[in-house]
Amino acid sequence: xxxxxxQGPYICGIDAAMDVVTGKWKSLILWELHxxxxxxxxxxxxxxxxxxxxxxxxxxxEMEEDGLVHREVxxxxxxxxxxxxxxHGITLNTALESLAVxxxxxxxxxxxxxTATDAA
Amino acid sequence: xxxxxxQGPYICGIDAAMDVVTGKWKSLILWELHxxxxxxxxxxxxxxxxxxxxxxxxxxxEMEEDGLVHREVxxxxxxxxxxxxxxHGITLNTALESLAVxxxxxxxxxxxxxTATDAA
DNA sequence: CAGAATCCTTTAGGATACTG
DNA sequence: CAGTATCCTAAAGGATTCTG
Numbered sequence: 001x002x003x004x005x006x007q008g009p010y011i012c013g014i015d016a017a018m019d020v021v022t023g024k025w026k027s028l029i030l031w032e033l034h035x036x037x038x039x040x041x042x043x044x045x046x047x048x049x050x051x052x053x054x055x056x057x058x059x060x061x062e063m064e065e066d067g068l069v070h071r072e073v074x075x076x077x078x079x080x081x082x083x084x085x086x087x088h089g090i091t092l093n094t095a096l097e098s099l100a101v102x103x104x105x106x107x108x109x110x111x112x113x114x115t116a117t118d119a120a
Numbered sequence: 121x122x123x124x125x126x127q128g129p130y131i132c133g134i135d136a137a138m139d140v141v142t143g144k145w146k147s148l149i150l151w152e153l154h155x156x157x158x159x160x161x162x163x164x165x166x167x168x169x170x171x172x173x174x175x176x177x178x179x180x181x182e183m184e185e186d187g188l189v190h191r192e193v194x195x196x197x198x199x200x201x202x203x204x205x206x207x208h209g210i211t212l213n214t215a216l217e218s219l220a221v222x223x224x225x226x227x228x229x230x231x232x233x234x235t236a237t238d239a240a
Numbered sequence: 241c242a243g244a245a246t247c248c249t250t251t252a253g254g255a256t257a258c259t260g
Numbered sequence: 261c262a263g264t265a266t267c268c269t270a271a272a273g274g275a276t277t278c279t280g
Contacts, residue, residue, distance in 0.1 A: 013223030014147045014216055020226070022142065024273070027134045041242050052274050057243065067229075078241045079280085088226075095222035096134055102215035103133030106140070106208075109187075144253070161262050172254050177263065198261045199260085 017095070020066045023059050025051050027096065030085070033069065034093045038084040068092060137215070140186045143179050145171050147216065150205070153189065154213045158204040188212060 010016040021027055025048055032047045033039055039047065045056060060083060063069040068089035074080040085093065130136040141147055145168055152167045153159060159167065165176060180203060183189040188209035194200040205213065 010223070010227055011148065012151065013220035013225075013227065014151070015223065016227050016230075017219045017223030018141070018147060021138070027138060028131060031132060031134065053243070054245095054275085055273060058273090073242095077280090079243080081242060088229075092222055095218040098215040098218055099137045100133035102212055103130070103135065103137030106136045107130055107133065109208075110136075173263070174255090174265095175253060178253090193262095197260090199263080201262060 020068065025055060026059050026063060029059060030089060030093050033083060033085045038082050041081050044083065140188065145175060146179050146183060149179060150209060150213050153203060153205045158202050161201050164203065
């Protein structure tokens with residue numbers, strides 16, 4: 001079952017996908033793990049400036065339950081835990097690509113508007 | 121400027137896109153308008169079972185400010201207001217398609233898991 | 241190092257009543 | 261019809277402290 005507490009059934013696919021991506025840092029975590037392949041807890045923290053430990057753990061746990069992230073614990077001391085994307089995490093990232101492109105274009109637009117406004 | 125109160129700059133494209141889609145009913149509103157081309161306020165309400173007037177107005181206003189939705193007011197009585205997608209709203213919808221497909225597959229997976237569990 | 245636990249603030253969302 | 265306005269609850273997120 002999914003971790004992201006969900007009451008009723010999904011209305012459509014976007015609904016089901018959003019449910020898994022919603023969370024202030026989730027898409028960024030997805031991106032970080034996609035970029036680096038595998039990351040330790042502290043590395044992720046540093047890669048996500050501003051994230052609190054609580055939210056990072058919480059999001060990672062939910063994403064693990066949702067089958068997006070794999071958590072590998074090494075029984076050593078000091079503790080070592082490595083996170084990586086599962087197959088589903090990878091395909092989700094791919095599915096997010098066109099959205100990322102749209103977002104980039106939006107950033108350009110906003111920047112342009114801002115520049116135009118500033119120039120006025 | 122965007123309506124979705126946003127403090128700092130965006131970290132990446134997904135970030136910028138999510139900012140505009142986040143909101144319990146926004147992706148559904150996008151879908152409704154895409155399906156019907158144009159909808160009146162009351163029609164949207166009926167198309168989104170469970171939405172409150174407050175949230176519907178609020179989301180529509182934000183989406184209008186974000187340049188996704190066009191609001192056409194007809195100066196008649198009783199009032200008539202029609203909502204439709206702008207160019208950016210349409211392209212956003214397109215960008216969301218692969219995500220919708222991923223979500224559909226996820227629904228299938230969950231259904232399958234559930235069935236397997238129930239069978240056990 | 242990788243977290244668990246606790247407390248607190250902020251934001252999202254909902255219910256209801258009213259209006260031009 | 262298409263909203264406003266007000267009040268309230270719930271959920272998300274953050275800061276801090278502690279631990280195996």
